[in-house]
Amino acid sequence: MAKQIRIENVFKVFGDQPKQALDLVRQGLSKQQILERTGQSIGVFDANFTIEAGEIFVVMGLSGSGKSTLVRMLNRLIEPTSGRIVVDGQDINELSDKDLRALRRKDISMVFQSFALMPHMTVQDNTAFGLEMAGVAPAARQQAAQEALEQVGLAGWGPSYPDELSGGMQQRVGLARALASDPSILLMDEAFSALDPIIRTEMQSELLRLQETKRRTIVFISHDLDEAMRIGDRIAIMKDGQVIQVGTPDDILRSPANDYVRSFIKGVDAAAVFKASDIARQALTIISEHNDRGCRAALRLIEDSDRDHAYVLNARQHLQGVVSAQSLRDALQGHKGALGLKHAFIEGVLPLDAATPVADLYGPMATAPCPLPVLGESRKFLGVISRTTMLRFLDRDTPPVPPPQPVQPPVTLNPLFSTGDADSPTMLQEHSDSAATPTQQGEKA
Ligand SMILES: Nc1ncnc2c1ncn2[C@@H]1O[C@H](COP(=O)(O)OP(=O)(O)O)[C@@H](O)[C@H]1O
Ligand SMILES: [Mg+2]
Secondary structure, eight states, X not given: OOOOEEEEEEEEEESSOHHHHXXXXXXXXXHHHHHHHHSOEEEEEEEXXXXXXXXXXXXXXXXXXSHHHHHHHTTTSSOOSEEEEEETTEEGGGXXXXXXXXXXIIIEEEEESSOOOOTTSOHHHHHHHHHHHTTOOHHHHHHHHHHHHHHTTOTTOTTSOGGGSXXXXXXXXXXXXXXXXXXXXXXXXXXXXXXXXXXXXXXHHHHHHHHHHSOOEEEEEESOHHHHHHHOSEEEEEETTEEEEEEOHHHHHHSOSSHHHHHHHHTSOHHHHSBHHHHOBOOEEEEEOOSSXXXXXXXXXXXXXXXXXXXXXXXXXXXXXXXXXXXXXXXXXXXXXXXXXXXXXXXXXXXXXXXXBGGGOHHHHHHOSSOEEEEOGGXXXXXXXXXXXXXXXXXXXXXXXOOOOOOOOOEEOOTTOXXXXXXXXXXXXXXXXXXXXXXXXXXXX
């Protein structure tokens, strides 16, 4: 359904001496120098990458870097000077005019930043406009237009006129018009750039939602890295017609190819891009097998490992609760026999979902009684975030993603391990934090 687009050695020179211009690029002259010397303008220089079927692929770069030229070559609104563009195995430069029209009508739709809605036509007719141009019969195109309007949240607005709609809604009509032909490829050239920030975020969510209902190959042009990071499965960064780097948002943040890319990501709102799981650190975890004991062993382990808290898990790594030296001492106060860890659980610990953006953690962290546990898929314990971790993350221009942390196998204590009060068995899993040296608890037995 969705289609793959392969871009192979694609060049575009505006002017009648493309060869001369390309030779000068190879000699290292800048785009500006070539323009001054020859009057030729380099649109795209040697683009090579593949856009996978069903992904949202964002093309970014400063104004004039060649984004629009590149995307317009994908449906041959602009003919490449050389190179191949291959859609699901078909080189589109080899298509006949008739097949090209069919491709544009059925498979590839385009949404622009500012496209004019016809003021004298209803929203419904505006949406059906492309289909009308393509010669689709009235009943079929009205049906398709209505469905497309529903998809973008404008059900019922069909009979209205454009001037009754807000700017954001008009942009939705533009999207509906592109969706009306049910294309497998959507080309979106700065489609949201003119919208105010709130509406823009709303449209981004809308696009992600649409993508969940039906996967299309979306080539999305933007000059806003926050937007790119939010919606892009992968991102290509262009400069002066050249594609400098292609990668996932993570790839690009972790290892920017050069200073140009670095200058882009400097302004990124890292707190919106990074998730709780990205900054979670490992913690002291205790796997508790018994409900009726463990407090004394846990207290001893916390004291020995010089930690404030321990996170109690069951054998399936699900969080049971959090204990601290203080909560354990309080629970044991005046208590003679064995005591279950649950009696020492700290109250008011709200676990964080791994996918929560760091920007949404300020509230929970401000009131947290301890570093908060982060839970991943099927609520598995992944690690913790402390206020210090969060502040350290925020106190940087471009926070690096912490490297993946080695998972250490649990250290199982001898079941007969005595803590003075025979309050075992408990297994200890030492997840070392970079700041602390792992302690060999087992040797202490
Ligand atoms: N029709 C054209 N004639 C001459 N030069 C053009 C034409 N279209 C684009 N260019 C040039 O190609 C370069 C890339 O433009 P464009 O693809 O529009 O960049 P972007 O979309 O990244 O802002 C610019 O230097 C621009 O001036
Ligand atoms: Mg452009």
